[in-house]
Amino acid sequence: MAVASITDTTQYLTFKLAEEVFALDIVKVREVLEFSSVTKIPRTPVFMRGVINLRGSVVPVVDLRLKFGMSQTEKNINTCVIIVEISLGSEKTILGALADSVQEVIELEPERIEPPPNIGMHMNTEFIKGMGKRDDVFIIILDIDRIFTLEELADFHKTGQQFN
């Protein structure tokens, strides 16, 4: 059973968080940067790691591991920032997502993508577009627009302190 919303063969950028492989639609990805330093903004949720300087623009960076209930991303030689373009409400905005390592760009036919199982995922399946399989490895395809909702971002300053 294929996912209804995926009808065309699409290219995906795969990356790892801990030992799991995730993928993002390549159309959403702008570029991949080396992770150097990040400036924390006070009183914001801990998964919002802060801002970085992207050639003169200030771009927020989020820690996907924390968002998915894993431990905080530790910086090492493979740590990357994937710059993505997400739709926040009606507007588009640029955002950096931390990844333990970036793998490769792959092509997946729609029939090789299945909807995520309802149980046993240990994370909110709302964020997941589908599950792909390649060389016996499961790839979790993320719906990056759904990971961050306006309400969540607007409300953080109320809840921000308890995160810190």
Add this chain to the structure above:
Amino acid sequence: MNEGLDKGREIFTEEANELLAELEISLLELEETPTDTELIGRVFRAMHTIKGSGAMFGFEDIAHFTHEVETAFDLVRTGNMLVTKELMNLTLRARDQIRAMLDGISVDEAISNEIIASLRALMNSSATSEQVEYEPQDHRAVGSQTGQESKDVDSDITTYRIRFKPHKELFLTGSNPLLMLGELSELGNCVVIAQTAAIPLLRELDPEMCFVSWDIVLTTCHGQNAIKDVFIFVQDICDLTIETIEADSNMQEEERHLKLGEILLSRGDVTIDELNKVLGKQRRVGEILVDAGLVKEEQIQAALVEQQHIKDVRQQRAKQESMASIRVPSEKLDGLVDLVGELVTVQARLTQTSVAFADPVLSVIAEEVERITWELRDRTMGIRMLPIGSTFSKFKRLVRDLSDELGKEIVMTTDGADTELDKTVIEKLNDPLVHIIRNSIDHGIESPEVRVQAGKPRHGTVHLIAGHSGANVLIQIQDDGAGLDKEAILNKAVKNGIITPDAELLEKEIFSLIFEPGFSTAKTVTSVSGRGVGMDVVKKNIAALRGTVDIKSKKGVGTTIALKLPLTLAIIDGLLVKVGEDYYVIPLSAVHECVELTANDIEKSHGRHISYVRGAIVPYIRLREQFLINAPVPEVEQIVITEAEDQRVGLVVDYVIGEHQTVIKSLGRMYKSVEGVSGATILGDGTVALIVDVPKIVSSVKLEGSEVAL
């Protein structure tokens, strides 16, 4: 196709708005000098253009309405109606109505109709005679009429030679050639030469016959058909020839033609002296031809005028080209400013690196780049600067209308209208200025009777002054009204519970009470002001622009409100500080001084966040507590004393690094609701530093304090 039309409409709306602004200025000037024909012409042209292009882009209602107003001004132009206060009122109202139509607001038809009706009534009462008097005998009518320049320069401009030779019986059909010539001059730049050679001697003259013919040279963007239309009713009873003298496109080609003498000169066949000598002997072609009886003196005259006309047109066009300015969407400019900001950052890194390398060649390059970058930054910021004059002239209207409404006589004068300010600052300055001027007019300036009694001139004056002072712009609004009444302000403040009756306040503090929300000393609420909304908005808006408001007033003499604003919002001077591992920028405009805070000091104040600065008590806020920073505290901390909400408050940081030219970056939508941080900037080494929002932090600490007290 539709897209093109939409684009056209967009451009029309934009241009019409500009024209309306111009129209308003012209009208107000015209009111002062009602006989200035140039101003009348300007008003008429603005109306005419709005009407014409309005109809072209499908704004039928605007075109129709404007036509009525234009008709009135046509009468003024021809001297058949005088500029009266009544007419000015109507025209200004009409302007506003057009504006409303343009904005697409549902317009009250009744108002339009009423304005039109009043205008018509005005026209009927003052129009003496519609008929322009015309004397056929007047054969000295070598009229040179220079009509107005047509606005749409971008369409093809062509110069035509028109020979209009009416048959003798022209007058019998009731046609008036003068009206046709007038119509022609509407089409463009027009020179008319009357050919009077055919007029017989007076005793043989039949006054009902037309003996005059006309040579017309017309430069216009309208096509030949438009010219033919002018003569449409007389085409059977005249000889009409229309020739193109010169189309726009082949002009340059013609200019390249060299005269024979010039060619000979450049080939070295003759010297300049020889040439001049020979030329001196030569008589002008015209003279030779007249002598030979081939042409008449008048015909030569006509040809010469034609020559002059073409020369003028060319010169004018060259002038227009050299004065060219371009219209650029502001997003493009914003993009440029962003890029320059980036360049400034990179340049800072380059300078830092070159210092580390200590290579003389590299440092020379780095210095050169630095010089160019700063120049580029200043110029780019300069592009965004606009003179404040356009805002000032808007207020002329406000003052005029308000003083009418309140029955006061008020003159507005301005100074320093060419002072330049960042576009965004100017836009945000409009509302506060409106409030201040309204207040001056309503509460400040007295009625004429009261003024005369007080020994002041009948008419009050509101004086707007703008000028630079360092990195700031100073805008002053002066009035010579009654001044602020300290007693009244105090009483009111006590009544409203803003202060306690026994509070002792300095003059300055009393005056600043009028900025409190819900404060008004006006005894009656008028439609203009007095509801107590306004002055607090002024203070808020100016603070949002990182500016300050200052009041000086003397009872019976007048009030001066001074606004101090930064030149630009894109770059500020900041104080770079460090807390833990993070860098922060505190806007320098809010910083008073820096003092040290030692462990000893903390002990002495028994855990209260209070420091003593030269005897005065200054409370402080620990930035590390506000920003929840867990890092070892240095032995000696620094207190940056700032002013927020008219109170000195210290911000405790670990280190003060120094001054920093801060290019302000927005944190974006994700961090929109962050408190205590107003933006970010990029430091020389590429890291991001946050800009501290001092007033927000102070007010949030105050709030926390009051919650604890409850």
